[in-house]
Amino acid sequence: GDQxxxxxxxxxxxxxxxxxxxxxxxxxxxxxQWFRKNSRGSLINLFYLASGTKENGRLKSAFDSKERxxxxxxxxxxxxxxxxxxxxxxxxxxxxxxxxxxxxxTVEP
Amino acid sequence: xTKITQSPRYLILxxxxxxxxxxxxxxHNAMYWYKxxxxxxxxxxxxxxxKQLIRNETVPSRFIPECPDSSKLxxxxxxxxxxxxxxxxxxxxSRQSERLFFGHGTKLSVL
Numbered sequence: 047g048d049q050x051x052x053x054x055x056x057x058x059x060x061x062x063x064x065x066x067x068x069x070x071x072x073x074x075x076x077x078x079q080w081f082r083k084n085s086r087g088s089l090i091n092l093f094y095l096a097s098g099t100k101e102n103g104r105l106k107s108a109f110d111s112k113e114r115x116x117x118x119x120x121x122x123x124x125x126x127x128x129x130x131x132x133x134x135x136x137x138x139x140x141x142x143x144x145x146x147x148x149x150x151x152t153v154e155p
Numbered sequence: 156x157t158k159i160t161q162s163p164r165y166l167i168l169x170x171x172x173x174x175x176x177x178x179x180x181x182x183h184n185a186m187y188w189y190k191x192x193x194x195x196x197x198x199x200x201x202x203x204x205x206k207q208l209i210r211n212e213t214v215p216s217r218f219i220p221e222c223p224d225s226s227k228l229x230x231x232x233x234x235x236x237x238x239x240x241x242x243x244x245x246x247x248x249s250r251q252s253e254r255l256f257f258g259h260g261t262k263l264s265v266l
Contacts, residue, residue: 087260089257094254132196132197145196
């Protein structure tokens with residue numbers, strides 16, 4: 047929705063390289079989540095952050111509620127990392143997540 | 156993810172009635188129906204918390220949710236329209252505002 051601006055909309059990486067995705071929020075968000083939709087169409091929850099940073103393998107995410115942004119860093123990209131990545135965030139006591147428009151990542155040999 | 160199961164996996168309909176089913180084995184209190192069209196982000200349709208409908212998004216009346224118990228969710232569809240073609244995801248979280256987990260989705264194709 048309008049509360050979340052995600053960039054870039056598309057990204058192409060060669061295997062072994064890395065990059066970052068970013069979501070900017072128009073208001074203070076309580077927590078952010080990152081998802082990947084893989085080639086099978088499944089939506090996988092990668093991270094849930096209320097603050098700070100988290101790392102999982104080659105992925106690392108950061109969330110700054112005060113500065114109103116979150117990032118997802120991918121390093122040493124592999125072919126299986128290809129897919130569409132979505133951030134989603136909610137406000138205090140929210141009952142709805144606001145999704146970014148998605149980043150289509152293509153990892154090439 | 157085999158802890159949130161959805162059925163059927165694929166659904167091809169003419170103007171018929173059908174129900175989608177979802178069951179979660181995570182002990183979560185909140186369950187959701189999302190609709191995802193093409194490469195767009197998921198859109199929330201319905202949210203149940205402890206079997207109570209908390210938020211009913213503005214969806215066509217031909218979609219009717221049902222929550223028979225806290226681990227199961229149904230979506231009844233009647234007289235589908237071509238614009239309903241999409242993937243319908245069931246999701247759950249321990250509480251409303253916590254980490255969200257999706258089922259594998261039901262791909263609905265309307266002829």
